[in-house]
Amino acid sequence: MASDKRYPGSREEDSWFSDEQLDEVAPAECESFQGPMPTRMISNGEYMPHPQTHQQKHVEHRIKELAEMASKKLGISRRAFLGQSGGMAASFLAVNEVFGKKFFKVDPVEMFEPAAFAENGTPNDLFVFDDQTHIVRSSINSPQGLRALAQGPGSVSTAGGYFPGAVVGGVTRVYGNPNNGTGGNPLGFDEGGDPWRCWNPAQLSPDYPPNSGPPTTDLGEFHLGQYINRMYLQSQTSVSIISNANSALFTPPGETVPRPATRISESLQGEILTGWQTSQCRDFINNLAGSTRALAHAQIYPGVGNLHDPDFGDYVQWQVENMQPDSWKGYTIALAASTAPNSAFTRWRLDDETVAYPIYAAIVRNKHMLKDHPGFFNICIHKGLSAVDTGPGGANNIPQFGNPDDMVKAASDWPELNFIIYHSGIRPSFWVLQSLADIDSSKVVQPSNAAPMQPTRLTDSDGHTVPNIRWSTQFAMIAGGRYRAGAEPTSRSPSSTRRLKNVYAELGTTMASMIVTFPTVWSHLIGQLLYYVGDDHIVFGSDSLWYGGPQWQIDALWRFQIPDDIARRWGYPQIDEKAKRNILGLNSARLYGLNADKNAVCGNKNEGYRQGDLYSYGLHIKSGSYIDGVLRGKGYPEPIVPGRSASLLRNDNFSNLRKQYAEMGGLRDNTRFGFMRTRT
Secondary structure (H helix, E strand, O other), X not given: OOXXXXXXXXXXXXXXXXXXXXXXXXXXXXXXXXXXXXXXXXXXOOOOOOOOOHHHHHHHHHHHXXXXXXXXXXXXXXXXXXXXXXXXXXXXXXXXXXXXXXOEOOOHHHHOOHHHHHHHOOOOOOOEEEEEEOOOOOOXXXXXXXXXXXXXXXXXXXXXXXXXXXXXXXXXXXXXXXXOOOOOOOOXXXXXXXXXXXXXXXXXXXXXXXXXXXXXXXXXXXXXXXXXXXXXXXXXXXXXXXXXXXXXXEOOOOOOOOEOXXXXXXXXXXXXOOHHHHHXXXXXXXXXXXXXXXXXXXXXXXXXHHHOEOOOEOHHXXXXXXXXXXXXXXXXXXXXXXXXXXXXXXXXXXXXXXXXXXXXXXXXOOHHHHHOOOOOOEEEEEOOOOOOOOOOOOOXXXXXXXXXXXXXXXXXXXXXXXXXXXXXXOOOOOOOHHHHHHHOHHHOOOOOOOOOOOOXXXXXXXXXXEEOOOOHHHHHHXXXXXXXOOOOOOOOOOOEOOXXXXXXXXXXXXXXXXXXXXXXXXXXXXXXXXXXXXXXXXXXXXXXXXXXXXXXHHHHHHHEOXXXXXXXXXXXXXXXXXXXXXXXXXXXXXHOOOOOOOOOOOOOOOOOOOOOOHHHHHHHXXXXXXHHHHXXXXXXXXXXXXXXXXXXXXXXXXXXXXXXXXXXXXXXXXXXXXXXXXXX
């Protein structure tokens, strides 16, 4: 008999549940407890939510206890308490208690005094330099899988192409996160007992915001307008680098099968943002702000073929002349290297003398650029987030996919260049259950039929042993001058006998994918980077806008602390306030020659990184505007004139209007919508 719940227009009618499954769920908004952070899995009706785990029940119970006690003392309702800063403090306290470790700096007094909550929170004078951010050109308005990944299960994830229960290799997977149990990642739950947890519950939910948004430059979720809104108006970001990725394949006109590009113009067609568009976004933001708020990456297309491209000629020189880049971004995993004109692009490695070194030489020849762009010699390299056949003995456990074996030679041969390694080389892609097992297999919750995972260790040249977080631990030892050849059995890296002072670790995505879901792994990773690389050689990147705005990551890093027992056992330094200020901004300010005086915070016309007219960005990027045309165009000015200087087109005809930007006041609404599991 059909369920009487499926009345016309109801969510039950639109759900994919069977009648039997409908009897096991209930509307999530009917849940009597709505806390600042989710304590159970919520479904939008496309999949069965997992029952609340033991740890989630424990966290919820403890939040309730704390909220009941605190609200009575304050003389307010529990709902009102949970909507204020005290409710978030209670949630931090509950997580620390349930895990038995002080992952987040929080004091019980914060439940009662907003001033105390603010005191432990991110300070107003913090200089934040976001070393890795992304904009999608307005001509592209498709859903983005990375947003879906961070948002957790729901309609936005389905729209982004991620569906829990998808058929993989002929097997229907019941676990949500699409990286869970695939590509060399073991099957199981995250550290809190969840198969797919939202990374940023303060800004993302299963059904909002939409994955793509309106197809306009000012309102699209990943486009320029929302970038300005999220980065500079809703967060404490002082300066950000707009990045790009040259990892696109090319589909020839009239064909359906993509192939590697054979010339740069082919590759540029498929990129989410080209290098030239990156520079135009930078100039637009800085002209609007009246100060340096944005910097721009140029793209590394290595190989002699790309120094003699059929369209651009010497593409390094073309970018220098047409874009005035602040630094360089490269992907060894991308099919971007050309060994000869018109040859198919291939992957590459940093220490290849015939492919990579000619590009380094071309950059160094333009050392005059350092006068106005002090970060011009910064080489930002994507490494990691690559789990497919990259484990020990795997065919892809090589530098082309992110293995750090090419670091020692490249950094030693080019001491004038700074190699900033994005993602700190973390091997698993977005699901670090194996890393948790490599630290402590007793913490891993696996299905009963899963193979056991044993901890692994790596010993440095001084005899110090730490858990081996694949690729990242080895990278840290290499950068710190303490890697002994053969310590990682499947590695071919030479020994690193001295600290590589021109190598830096960047945190984009790596921290975001761990700090909520695998806090123990994050404790070890940041501990190892502090121990080997040093707090003066680690830089913050958020990889926004993929995961919403960056403020949640800034707040999380500022409050995070390595649990004392982990720090003592493994000899990790504590991440103190000095280290956090260095990581969140001061190190990158030094690398890019910026004045990061703590008194030069954002906000007013007379301050160093002022807002200017950023508040009125929407007036200047409507359809038909110059920057809208740039972001809807081919990605480079035409006709292409190789070998000649070209003036940058600037949009400096801005209005002096200024709108006040302020967030809405009132209580946070913690209500969640969808379905929750009520029976097992």
